[in-house]
Structures are given as structure tokens and as C-alpha cells.
Amino acid sequence: MTNKYNNVYVENTSTIAGVTEGEGPLKKYFTYLCKDNYEEEKTFELAEANMLQRSVNNSIKDTKPELFLSGDLLNQLMPSNLVAKKLGVPYLGMYSACATSVESLIVASNFIDSGKFKSVLCSNSSHNCTAEKQFRYPNEYGGPKPIYSTHTSTGATSIILSNKKSPIKITSSTIGRVIDMGITDAFNMGAVMAPAAADTIYNHLTNLRQKPDYYDLILTGDLGIYGKEMLIDYMNKEYNLDIKKNYNDCGVMLYDLKTQQVNAGGSGPVCAPLVVYSYVMNKLKSGELKKVLICATGSLHSTTLVNQKISLPSIAHAISLETV
């Protein structure tokens, strides 16, 4: 389902980067670099909520937004709920795993474009120590991970969308369908999510009668280096579309994969927006990029699903950012 928008602009963004993310190649674009994994809190979960709160505070300029849309990886969205409590504005919890950022942007864009809301704050967080503990085992356990696994990124991001004109506009979006290729290995997220990304990118381009080269840059959320190659192959073979020359993956861009120990790259709900709300916004503002398609990717699994040996459903949502 692809929608077009006439009246939705990016008002402000804020990016809080974890320690590893703040040591990566995009360091200079982030709003704030965390000192450690705790940020002066007693638990990793409260540290994640602290980062999310900081991103919210940094993104709000004068008046509070009319609505808060937020999501993260923790069971029942613990960090989002705690931040919504402090913020005190109407709140809706969002969940599309690591595609949650774009789910929120799509809901916000529809709400603003219809004239029902003037400004909506969309936030996301993930924390390597909370996610690994919840989905796999605590990092302190030191379990080995395969090289094709991705590293859950640490940090928090916020963006305020508004009906007030600004240099960057949200022009269209495509809500994804759930795709399941029968993979049960929860380390192999790139392979799980690449077909969902392909389905959504293909539908987006087809519905809008666009070619891949309409965009200066097509970005997926967190496929990692192997998933990125799979998507390029898949788009070629399934849809006869060549995306290679203007395509990249946020999970690959967020780290220096040669020197940083993140295996195939980054993942987590914060991975895509950490790259988009910092580096990509900067390049859109400077005019180096004019049209960017963001396709955030999510693996919709839980420990229960993995333990019951059910194959992993995945989803991808896309949104188009263009300079005015």
C-alpha cells in the first residue's frame, strides 16, 4: 500500500549514539555520544530509556508535539512506555521490530497530511546489552556468534514531523507485507529480511511508476553485508531491477566493519534512524542528496517463536525523503 503526501516536513531530528556507534565512521554526525553502556543508570534497560529520553529532549525545540509514537525491541516496549510517561503527551506504541522507525513515520505522515495533527514526535531505541540479554544470552556469558550475525546497535533517535514547511519533505510511503522464507536461524537476519525489503522496494517503485534511479540513494535498515548482497541479487533475479549503483545498508554504514567487532553490521530499531536522522539528513540539507528511499527491515521473531522452531516472519516499510 503506497501513499503520497503533500504536507509533511521534517522539523528536527536527534541522534544519541552508543559507545561503539560513536566510534564508527558517522561519529561527527550524531547529536550526542554516550560515555558507556549505563549512562549513570542502574540497569541497561533504564540506560536505554535514558538515551530515548535524551533524544526526545534534544529534538523538542519550543512546544511539545501533539502526539508521541515510539517503539523499541524490549518486551511490551518498556523504554518507550517510561519515556511516554515523563513526556505526558498522547502516545501510541508501535512495533515492527527493526522496521519500527519507518512504521512510526508512516503513521505520523498520514496523521499530519490529513490535517488532523500538526506535529508528531517519532522515537526509537535499542541497546545491545538489553536486546542480547532478552533475545539470546547476556553479553557477559561470552557466547560466540556466527560471522553472518548482526550486532544490535545501541542508541536512541527522535524526529519531529510537522506541517510547517522545511527543506526536507516526506513525499510517499509503502507499508510492507510479512514475508517468511522458512528460515529458523535467528542469527541469520540478513537472509530473513532481504526478501521483505525486496518486496517492499519493488511495490513502492511499481506503485509510483518509478525506476530505482529516481532516487539518489536507496537505503535498507539493517541487512548487514551478506543481506545487502542478497538483496542486490534478489532484486535482479526476481524483479529484473538493478539497484547496485545507488543502494546501501544502514547496518553496513554505521560501523567500520574492518576494525569494529560487529560481524556482518548493525541491527535493531535504532540502526536505520541513527544513520538517516544524522548522516542522511545532513546530506539532504547540504544538497548532496535530493531523493532518498529508506526501507527499514524487521525480523518479527520472539524467543517463544524461536524456541518452538517456527520460521521467522519479516517485514519492511519504506518512506521517501526529498528536498523541497
Next chain:
Amino acid sequence: MTNKYNNVYVENTSTIAGVTEGEGPLKKYFTYLCKDNYEEEKTFELAEANMLQRSVNNSIKDTKPELFLSGDLLNQLMPSNLVAKKLGVPYLGMYSACATSVESLIVASNFIDSGKFKSVLCSNSSHNCTAEKQFRYPNEYGGPKPIYSTHTSTGATSIILSNKKSPIKITSSTIGRVIDMGITDAFNMGAVMAPAAADTIYNHLTNLRQKPDYYDLILTGDLGIYGKEMLIDYMNKEYNLDIKKNYNDCGVMLYDLKTQQVNAGGSGPVCAPLVVYSYVMNKLKSGELKKVLICATGSLHSTTLVNQKISLPSIAHAISLETV
């Protein structure tokens, strides 16, 4: 945040009731009564997904809806994700705990009223055996529960909202804020959620300049008998509003509290829509009710939050159903 709608109608609903729910006073209004807790599946989680799938199948008449909004209580929305996979239409995961049904209705109403979507399917499920296992302890353990605790309802519900005229219209909605009164007892959900319900009902009525008697019936989602009394007191003392004569709670209506062992009443995302999409829709169609305000209530806690002894955040979202 209160919105009004001109163009959003209820096309169809479907209610799948668990065993205890199907033995309650609303038995004759449900679409399907489950035979047992398994519904021929191997696990309780797959049974919940099975019920959700049945509610979806029963609600779709001819053509598939353009969008699927769904949410449940299980970590990472496992049943919703599995059903979204089979359905194959664009999907957004929703989470407001036991207020998720109304969150979905609000998002769908905004999407349809703006003209961007023609038909949206909103679904919810909960299952006593999956929720108790995840949030407290498996039922097989036989742990005692205090009399003020509520019973997570079993079942699944679906509703199709559409821009095609029908006898029942969605006229307005209010998105709630997170309220936290400092309670840390995860059994005492009625007390946790009553102030959130009060805040949302008060804001809804105030924003629309309505009195409580505008509605034939005001319903909360799952406060239970004690939470219901608290809300009546709270509305009186805090806002000087008397709701007693036209107010009830779905968690109280779903069971015969004298003979069924559910302590203070029902809870869970399916509790409110099991009552609203069956009994209330029936009374709206027959003309016995003309204007109903549904205020679904949710306790936004997780086991991590409870174990870390953080007080329980709660939320309530309201939607207004009126006969055309």
C-alpha cells in the same frame, strides 16, 4: 488529542470466545465458541494465533482489506505476526497492552477518514494460558492470586472499518497519555488503570464539549469490579462528573462474577473488543443503544519492569461509536 471523523463505518466484526468467555452471560453474541484452550494446536501460543486467524477469516467477506492492524500481549506480538504472514496484506503492529484494540481503531479511523485507505482490518487476541505463563507463572503451577486481580481473557476479535456507509459510524476518538500513580503491584491492574481511564474520558468529553449523558453507555476495557468503583469515585472527586448511571466495564460484563472463577473480572487486549464487537454492536444495530464511548485501558508493564520494582505506567484510548 481528540479527532472527529465524518467517513468511517463499521463494516463487519467477528468474535472468537475462549471456553470461560463462551460460558459467560454474553455467550449468544459471539461468532464462535472455542472447544478448549488448544483449538487443535500443539502450543497455547499457536492456539492464540489460530483463534486470531479464525477471527480474521470470519470478518472478511469478499475482498481482502487494504491494511491489517493487529496487536496482542505476547512478546514481539507473536500471534499477530503469524496471522499477518498468512493474510499477506500490508501490516502494522500495534501495542498499547489491553488498550491495543482502540489504538488500532484510532489509527484505522484516521487513515480512512483522510481518504488514503478504503478498508482496514483491526484485530486483537489474548489467551489466559499464554499471558499468565509470560507475565506471572504457568497456570499449571497453581499459584494463588489476590481477589482484586483480573483474569486475562481468552479469544480473538476482528473488525473491518471502511468508508462505505453502514448503520454504525465511528465519530470521534481520543488518544491517551501515560499515567502512573506509583503502584508496583502487577495484580492490581484496576487501580493502575482507573486514573488513565479517567484522564482520557475527561479529555474526550471536555474537548468535544460533551457531558457524560451524551452517551447511552460509557464502557471501560478491563478495570474489573474494584477498578470500576475507583473510576466512578475518581471521576466524581477529580472532575466533578457523575458517570455512574450510564457506565460499565467490559471486564465485569464478560463474566458472571458470582459463579465464574475470574476474581475481579476480565482483562487482556481481547476483553474490551469481545464485549464491544459482539454485544454492543448488536445493541447498536437493534437501536437499543445509539451512542457508546469505548475507553480501552492498558497497563504498560513487562516482567523486566516489575522485577526492577518500577511503578506501572498505564494508558487508555477512547473511541465513540454512534448509529447513523
